[in-house]
Amino acid sequence: MTALLLEGGTAARAIRDEAAREARILATRGLRPGLGVLLVGDDPASGVYVRSKARACEELGIHHETLALAATATTAEVVARVEELNRRQDIHGILVQLPLPSQVDAERVLLAMDPEKDVDGFHPTNVGLLVQKRPRFVPCTPAGIMELLRRSGVPLSGRRAVVLGRSDIVGKPMALLLLHADATVTVCHSKTRDLAAVTREAEVLVAAIGKPGFVKADHVRPGAVVVDVGINRIEDPGLAEEMLAGDPRRLSAYRSRGYAIVGDVHPAVAGRAAALTPVPGGVGPLTIALLMKNTVEAARRRG
DSSP: OOOEEOOSHHHHHHHHHHHHHHHHHHHTTTOOOEEEEEEESOOHHHHHHHHHHHHHHHHHTOEEEEEEEOTTOOHHHHHHHHHHHHHOTTOOEEEEOSSOOTTSOHHHHHHHSOGGGBTTOOSHHHHHHHHTTOOSSOOHHHHHHHHHHHHTTOOOTTOEEEEEOOOTTTHHHHHHHHHHTTOEEEEEOTTOTTHHHHHTTOSEEEEOSOOTTOBOGGGSOTTOEEEEOOOEEEOOHHHHHHHTTTOHHHHHHHHHHSOEEEOSBOGGGGGTOSEEOOTTTSSHHHHHHHHHHHHHHHHHHHO
8 A cells, every 4th residue: 555645735725826815805895914923033944934924925915024033032022012913903913933932931922912813823712712613713734734634535524533742733723623523533642551552543643743753654554544744854864764765856855955854754654544644745835825814814804
């Protein structure tokens, strides 16, 4: 068996096209959706993500601004910028790029955000609405995964689903969305006993644990659908040779630059699963597409 690759690009383009059409409709009413991004510090990965989001905004006709603060910024300084964006009438969505520096209280920052502008869906109000199955904004990565599964024709009702990871950003909202789709859901984490035995029960397995190649073939039920959320930078030569052995082009690129981006799922899983999202090119494009969709929706609600 060789797994079907569930690439996110096609679904992401369709979602972005839908958002662009809605943005054009709003423009006829004199309303241009606006996204304010708050970037604290100079983390290279965060910088890449923010630039990607800016490009997507430009392509879709969404106004965007990035407010950059030094890595030494205090919680009070970050909260003040969030409150500034709350007051802006031309900013309909706010995104605080995570992670924040260690001295900044992320909980206080997220609580300061206007829930109606929280296009990442992290404010407690929006989390509560999601729990009650009446969401306003859903965290972008889990929402993107659900769109990919739906558009790929993957049935969920009545199926066993396992989510590996319990973060507020992916694991918990992912479990709720699967539950709302009538799957029977188990959430695994670092304290789960006999982890492989639990994950092997999954007909749909979502790996969001942040450990490169952690999910091996013996974690996976034959014929399962496996969603790899991991985005891990690896530099170790031995691990790179293992993870990229089946992809000469990427292995060559690793040898040239000294690092590679890989997922949480080991390549050997492709011989056991029915379908698998690749890294890169699987879930990643959908996260930005859903951010664009949420921003346009925030503007529509305000309009």
